[in-house]
Amino acid sequence: MLFNSYEFLLLFLPITLIIYFYLNSLKLIYLSKIFLVVASLFFYSWWNPIYLPLILGSMIFNFYVGKLLGKKSSKNMLIFGIVGNIALLGYFKYADFFIENFNWVLNTQTPLLHLALPLAISYFTFQQIAFLVDNYRGEVKEFNFLNYSLFITFFPQLLMGPIVHHKEMMPQFALKWRSYIKWENISLGLFIFAIGLAKKSLIGDPLTNYAQYAFDNAQNLTTIEAWYASTSYVLSYYFDLSGYADMAIGIAKMFNIDIPRNFNSPYKARNFADYWRRWHITLSRFLSDYIYKSLGGNKNIVWIVYLNIMITFFVSGFWHGAGWTFIVWGLLNGLFVIFAHIMKKANLEMNLYLAWFLMFIGLIITRTLFVAKDFSDAWYVIKTMFNPYNLKFEQLYYIDPIFQSFYIVFGLALALGFKNSGEIAKNFKPNIKYTLYTAILISASLFTFSSAKEFLYFQF
Structure with missing residues (x-):
């Protein structure tokens, strides 16, 4: 079920809120948690119920491994749990990749499995690995399967994060005041949700339409079209993913739960180290805490x-x-981050505007690798962007260049020149002005639902 859909906004969300807080008002706290888990699993299985046993099996496995780790901090048990999670993720997400490379290296014809990627598997796998490691470190104090199920399945963050820790979310459900409806949180949550919904529906989707069409025809792009396609994708990716993050934060706030923000104006960064501190913050935190620091860090x-x-x-x-x-996209980002560290270590400072410009150009080039179907398309687009003899709109007539120019300029202006949703929300007051803002953003977004697009991260 998409956040940007009629069934979610007009049925699932209000019904779930009403029943959850009604059960809490009757002091049926245990039953309200069961309901929220069931509702979250219904939300998940709306997409494809065939994968419901997969997430349930994964939850049961990780809960009991975590419980054993809580009783006895065994490194072998931790390794067993992590390997189990990686094996599950690897089978569904990477099996065909390994088979393709096996066939290429040994010149064999092993058939591909063509497995559909289960929704949210990348996220709930990382979240459960974090749970196991936190258990091993003695940072999880409570073991209750219902609470654990709620921790994994809580629907605002289930599909695309943020990746949360047990210790930062579950204690909130234990606080009595959070069990009762707070109208100020409902209004603030709706406001943040409306911002995210507008980012996705009114800005992200139109930018995505052009970018996807252009990259599907990558070998036909002219220089201007290549820049338009790459810049459109960079902006659409931000508004799509940060829009989801805002909606997740807003929905959780309606349930009196605070989940961490995932974005902090990343396109205002002036080097890649700063960019990765601002972009997909909880993923960067996971990679830093459980990989970089485990390797020795700095x-x-x-x-x-x-x-x-x-x-x-x-x-x-x-x-x-x-x-x-x-993989190459990741390694290039690593090189750019190292370059930023070298600059800092050598006390070398660049003009702020030049530093931002180089960072953003680097971002556009690396994202081209991210979206292109293969290296051939990526190389063609990157090469074409710097070809001064091909400055024209000629091949693609799918989108009016004036129309697309407006969205690119508007997207850049919002990403670079205005406060982000977290900063805007700090000034929120439950008054007529903010109610009007919320109503306008949601109403305008509703008109796009008939052509609503999936979130880009669903494919990862």
Whole structure:
């Protein structure tokens, strides 16, 4: 079920809120949690119920491994749990990738499995690995399967994060005041949700339409079209994913639950190290806490620190997609982050505007690898962007260039020149002005639902 759909906004969300808080008002706290888990699983299985046993089996496995780790901190048990999670993710997400490369190296004809990627498997796998490691470190104090199920399945963050820790979310459900409806949180949550919905529906989707069509015809792009396609994708990716994150934060707030924000104006960064501190923050936190720091982090000699950074970004690239373009994308990001560290270590400072410009150009080039079907398309687009003899709109007539120019300029202006949703929400007051803002954003977004697009991260 999509957040940007009539069935979610007009049926699922209000019904779930009403029943949850009604059960809590009767002091049926245990039953309200059961209801919220069932509702979340219904939300998940709306997409494809065939994968419901998969997430349930994964939850049962990780809960009992975590419980054993809580009783006895066994490194072998931790390894067993992590390997089990990676094996599940690897089978569904990477099996065909390994078979393709096996066939290429050995010149064999092993048939591909063509497995459909289960929704949210990348997210709930990482979240459960974090749970196991936190158990091993003694940071989880409570073991209750119902609470654990709610921790994994809580529908606002189930499909695309943020990746949360047990210790930062579940204690909130234990606080008595959070069990009762708070109208100020309902209004604030709706406001944040409306911002995210508008980012996705009114800005992200139109940008995505052009970018996807253009990259499907990558070998026909002219120089201007290549820049339009790449810039459109960079912007659409931000508004799509950050829009989801805002909607998740807003929905959770309606349930009196605070989940961490995932974006902090990443396109205002002036180098890649700063960019990755602002972009997909909970994923960066996971990679830092459980991979980079486990390798020794920055507590080694310089070249090992840089090697740790490259390994971390290799994992990031491979997590994002089962393809060599994703791996190279991750490694390029690692190199750019290392370059930022070298600059800082050498006390070299660049003009702020030049630094931002180079960062953003680097972002556009690396994202081309991310979206292109293969290296051939990616190389053609990157090469064409810097071809001064092909400056024209000629091949693609799918979108009016004036129309697309408006969306690119508007998207850049919002991403670079205005406060982000978190900053705007700090000034929120439950008054007529903010009620009007909320109503306008949601009403305008409703008109797009008939042509609503999936979130881009669903494919990862």
